[in-house]
Amino acid sequence: MNPSTRSPLMWAVHLSVLLLVLLWTMPTAGLLISSLRDKDQLAVSGWWTALATSSRNAVARAPSPESQVERDGKFVISGNVLEGQGGQISAFGFSSREPAKFKPGETAELNDGERLTVQADGSFEIVSDQRMEGSRGQRIFFTASTPPRFTLDNYAEVLSAAGIGRSFLNSLTVAVPSTVIPILIAAFAAYALAWMPFPGRALLLAVVVGLLVVPLQMSLIPLLQLYNGVGAFFGVPAKTYMGIWLAHTGFGLPLAIYLLRNYMAGLPREIMESARVDGASDFEIFVKIVLPLSFPALASFAIFQFLWTWNDLLVALVFLGAGDDELVLTGRLVNLLGSRGGNWEILTASAFITIIVPLIVFFALQRYLVRGLLAGSVKGG
Amino acid sequence: MTGLLLKDIRKSYGAVDVIHGINLDIKQGEFVVFVGPSGCGKSTLLRMIAGLEEITGGDMFIDGERVNDVPPSKRGIAMVFQSYALYPHMTVYDNMAFGMRIARESKEEIDRRVRAAAEMLQLTQYLDRLPKALSGGQRQRVAIGRAICRNPKVFLFDEPLSNLDAALRVATRIEIAKLSERMSDTTMIYVTHDQVEAMTLADRIVVLSAGHIEQVGAPLELYERPANLFVARFIGSPAMNVIPATITAAGAQTTVTLVRGKSVTLDIPTEASENGRKASFGVRPEDLEVTESEDFLFEGTVSIVEALGEVTLLYIEGLVEGEPIIAKMPGIPRVGRGDKVRFTADKAKLHLFDAEGRSYRA
Amino acid sequence: MTGLLLKDIRKSYGAVDVIHGINLDIKQGEFVVFVGPSGCGKSTLLRMIAGLEEITGGDMFIDGERVNDVPPSKRGIAMVFQSYALYPHMTVYDNMAFGMRIARESKEEIDRRVRAAAEMLQLTQYLDRLPKALSGGQRQRVAIGRAICRNPKVFLFDEPLSNLDAALRVATRIEIAKLSERMSDTTMIYVTHDQVEAMTLADRIVVLSAGHIEQVGAPLELYERPANLFVARFIGSPAMNVIPATITAAGAQTTVTLVRGKSVTLDIPTEASENGRKASFGVRPEDLEVTESEDFLFEGTVSIVEALGEVTLLYIEGLVEGEPIIAKMPGIPRVGRGDKVRFTADKAKLHLFDAEGRSYRA
């Protein structure tokens, strides 16, 4: 269907997709930019301002008087308010009441006889006739236009957190089987529900759909009770990988069955019949015909199941535990946030770190959402 | 004894009755062809034999065993679907090998049989392609190859040659005939629209119409002695010319008067009670001969001349309103449009049907 | 002027070249039939004309305008797909009405045209069904109906009658012929495997083989004067008998000696330089006549007798190893298997081809 791609409408398509993509990535872009910003700026200016040179009011503190040097009989403290990060000073001051009283290059008389000069490039000098006292440096208020400034500190902090590698592996150990097992189980069930006649099929399907609604939180306590019971009976700890795989399998199944059954039911009947005539049993039809033809559905479900298990924290905490050895990546990152959840800069960075693996999975599996998988199979329809 | 016995087989889709009670006895090794107008239920019947369609009523026996509830894989059949039904994700080779792999044949045996079938169907160069990269006819051949590769007790073919060109069709037809000869124990059931196929392949032809059997018989029998008007018109192309007539003299020989035509006496005996009844007089286009003599059957004006090369079709208006009589002349006769022509025919090749369409000859 | 001009049209799928440079000029209102062996590229060519397949090389003009990059909807075409391509979610009625609805025809007009098409194709009682509840032939008719309902400048038919029974096929063929007559401005391009269809419908037939044109011409021309061996064998069924021969006397008349046969003198002039060359001698099965006289072309043993009713095919062995000569006899001749028969033929109907397969007559 190539020729239609040349139609002038294509511009409209490109534009609308662009618009939608912008709309959808705008919030995430905010997060991304925020994760690269200085944490103090996060709260005072919009993330979009970080991209442009902006004028900001800031306070710098001069080095403490200990660092003063004696020059020509005067005591001097010097430094740079911009700390070498570039920018232009447009005004400065020394009092919180009048933070922009002076122009760069002017000399301000401080209260105690000291004189402060700030140059446009941010370098300053405090000159005093007497030796300066105190342990804290002078505050210097200034208005500066600063170029965009980004830092990877947030990422560095997240990535260097202790145990992160271990947690990464834990997450993988949880997520991969928790994705594969339900797919396997659901695919068989979906095939039975789509193509094998047996009494009560429609009802069973409806029940599966209904089970989609069961709130996860409701099931945790009874399940854990059960696990503890069973675990105690067999003398194994309740919180094991097996346990969490099964839990994720159970929770993921309704959607998996529902999606897969819908897809499988849409496969051309004749293909299945022809396999049946060829002598294939249900098992063989399923494995050799239905499974390969259901790849798009399997892939799309896999994407989601992986994503959920990867991002899940609750089930992991309940069924695996929160100890150092078994903590999953999400748990590890959430713990970095501190008790009051205040460290957004960590959160923003970790959000992007956790997103990478699901995106890789998405990209990898997207290949299987192929077009024309069934082309050439039957004539008619 | 891999015979097939159909006893009052019925099929309905919801409220729609599609098959109305079919009784048929097919012997092992027989080659049976189903013909009938589009939509008369041929595919449905075939699918029921295969076990793909539930049987609404009646009993079906294969090998003397009732198979109504036997799943397809246990019936020992191979089938070519009208819609091909290829496995889209498998190459041509794998499509053909699938059944044998399921049956756990040895690798060499599979390879041998697949290659033989591919050779025969001129598919060798496409063995590595997926069905979607094939032409319509190639797909159809893969479907045939798939069935041929297996060694079933019963072959079911649903219009297997419809998308093939004439040469290939002939070739494949001959291959199928050879196959059936070689595997003389294998029963074959074959659906086709092609007269030639039906005539050349069949041991017996089953003519279906709207879900029931019109006639079963050997090819020539159907051609020469159709049981009713339907079969008469259905077998043979172009169809038999049918002209309304009235029986004027019943007896050992019957004389009928054609509409707007002359009286004709046929070698067909009728009861006296038939005298004066309406009847249908039939003559095949290829049995008509142009004549100059007065002893003609009827005359008319040529409205269309269709020259097909070896034969020429003449459409003659003037006898039955709106329905031209067709005559099939060998070669290219020197008759033009608008010419008035007289026709005669061999007496033995004339047909007569009663008002319900039943043949008087039967 | 809705003519079609194809200039060196080429198509490849990746590395596979499918169409090798087609040059063709189709005039407005012309009825052109594409024939050719399965997989030779007919559907592909049709799809390129429709704009569904990108053109790899060459130019295509409709109405004098280059349309290589014109989307299908702007080309003013209607198409019957080989695989039907019905809209599975629409009833038969809606399938047929879709195009007109898109074109914003009035409700009454749509209804009138759909019903007319349905009537003509005997689909009236299925108008409310979905495609999946139709038989193969019914689906095909819906596909035809869908194309017919619209009023395009160019009709493209890809084997539209392959799944229809003989009677319906004839009826539909005639309807298509009428359609083409009625819409004399509409160009029709038609792919078929059926000789009869090709011969009866076509103004011109295009014979394709492996992606290139073998011959273009009026039906009888192709039948009587095939340009080469391919066309000769392809047109006509059963195919022309071809017998290896050696030219023994070139000139205004040519004498050839057949393998294991006699010398024959044909009314075909050849250059003197051809003397002694290998050639192929051709004679159509239907041109063969049984003779008792000594002036026969060749003789052989009947190996198979295929009685088709109106005609009978005789397979004669003994001339070319493994390739029987076929003779087509009208009616049911009294010849049996194993009989030794002599054949002769009208001199004017003999064909001679050179070693490359080109006809000497051209």
Next chain:
Amino acid sequence: MEQLVAAILTMVAGVLVCAAYFWGTNLILDRIFPSKGKFGAVASRNLRIANSIRPWLFLAPALLALTLYLVYPVVQSVWLSLHDRGGQNFVGISNYQWMVNDGEFRQSIFNNFLWLLVVPALSTFFGLIIAALTDRIWWGNIAKTLIFMPMAISFVGAAVIWKFIYDYRAAGTEQIGLLNAIVVAFGGEPQAWITLPFWNNFFLMAILVWIQTGFAMVILSAALRGIPEETIEAAVIDGANGWQIFFKIMVPQIWGTIAVVWTTITILVLKVFDIVLAMTNGQWQSQVLANLMFDWMFRGGGDFGRGASIAVVIMVLVIPIMIWNIRNAAKEAGGR
């Protein structure tokens, strides 16, 4: 390294056990009721028996897991909903009586219906549009990945993201919320969006739509690609334009999948609480059932009885969807 090996081993073992079950049980079934190599009545009888057992073999692990992980908790919930806060004393239907009289519950029901109306419809709609549009452009996969991204971000991350959108600062000060920045740029008054009763529901819904569109997009994208190309070609020939092909040919053919996506998102909406919890925790009249349930279940020690009774209500709400699905399945079976 050791952990890695152990992880891989456990993974492989887990998956293999599962695969072995299906393979093994099928083998056993075929052994007990052999049909291959047998003929006649025995074979067909065996096959018939095997075929009536096989669906249950295929379904067994799923049914087991579903019963254990979902049905059993449902029963438990119903049982709990008839008991007091500690789950010990039977109190009859008094939890339900309390519920219908609770203003917050009624508020939640109202809000939930709003959510049900808006979110599934919009997510499915956008998902469908995006799936269809991105299919036709060369950078479609990139576009899809970008639109899929919100799905991959955790709810906590999403909450932060949207904080940067909805944040409110007093008029006259610099806005760090994008929405307010835009409003201000156009000369409007900044608003504390998520505190506006009623409307805040929609701002919260926007978040879920933003997330769930990715889901709808992926599933529908797979479905769209399953549409037989030829039907589209036929429509192109019939003169249909992009819109018409989309709405009249493509959408009807994937209607089943659209319904599935819609159903799934609807059910998800019934369960949604992370967003509400993180953004408003039900304040400013934005409470929804799931969050209310969560509140009663776990906040400050919790009241299991009431929490469970709300859960039961959530589950009851899904019954119409179940009935609708039974109908669909029946219709489908009839059509085949």
Next chain:
Amino acid sequence: ADLKFKPGEDSKFNWASFEEFKKGHDLKGQTLTIFGPWRGEDEALFKSVYAYFAEATGVEVKYSSSENYEQQIVIDTQAGSPPDVAILPQPGLIADLAAKGLLTPLGDETKQWLLDNYAAGQSWVDLSTYNGKDGQPALYAFPYKIDVKSLVWYVPENFEDAGYEVPKTMEELKALTEQIAEDGEKPWCIGLGSGGATGWPATDWVEDLMLRTQPADVYDKWVKNEIPFTDPAITAALDEFGWFARNDKFVDGGAAAVASTDFRDSPKGLFASPPKCYLHHQASFIPSFFPEGTVVGEDADFFYMPPYESKKELGNPVLGAGTLAMITKDTPAARAFIEFLKTPIAHEVWMAQTSFLTPYKSVNVDVYGNPPLKKQGEILLSATTFRFDGSDLMPGKIGAGAFWTGMVDFVGGKSSADVAAGVQKAWDAIK
């Protein structure tokens, strides 16, 4: 294990208590699982404390935490896989666990210990006493690590620049507020935003004001709803808060911004240039949300939220919060851990670092890691009344629900009477 301070090295610490504890407990080979609310930095700090316990007893300690610790602890205890020791900041939640019989009483001896060793001991005992499954009150929890909430934060240099003085009484504070407003500046930064918990900072205000306008027993009754929320005593406190928060001139961003400004963002106004505000009422944890590099005590400082001159009889009440440790699974190690918490060293190790206050009288206050911490510790020790955060004591539905929502509505303009009536109604509904 790595011990932060080598035993016996720094004489400020009470190493004797450590050695003594070590002698009394040998539990080698046992493990102790602790579930607590601390994550991130706090977790590291707590680890440094239990390292001493591990060192002393040989117990292997496994600490875990969760973002949703409320949910997690309910699930774990209900499902029968509790940790050995749980440490929680929510008395309401603890009361519930106790009522369900999921906690082990700590016994009279511990009760006596609290009375003897904690400043305002009775307050702590009251706080830690809950009704068990049998309906009998018993001591179920051990308070450990306290936050002081009655603090007002400011930037001394800004005060200097503007010439403001730290107020000693509530009257002075209000006067200062008015003066700053007159100077054309905004005195207060108030932010109630906290995602789903929005509103809680306002409850701290109200509680602080309650303690400064009413006797402690009124506060206690209020918390137990023995006097209705609509009582004039309470609406008065609400209105008092309204005086600060509902005046556009008094708060940065105006009253409208109060409800939506995030509590984590709001202190940043103190440090803006020019300052957006001069005062900020918040608990002792807030410095972690100050701009990076802010040195408490120099760049920013705090003063005790002063009492009313006119209500001298109420003394110096202190509002606080904190975490309580309890035994969720009775093991020797769990018991030992509670014993460990009774040793001064268990407090001093954390005190010597950051963000830890204790009412333990016999710890050496010189150990406090920095002057501000010490100052807060002194506020705590010199408290005449200590009251735990009231909203934490109320049932979850109120203290973490209706009260919060009510406060948001209140700053949004709803009258105190209406707000109080609303909260009371919600309270009635759960009785």
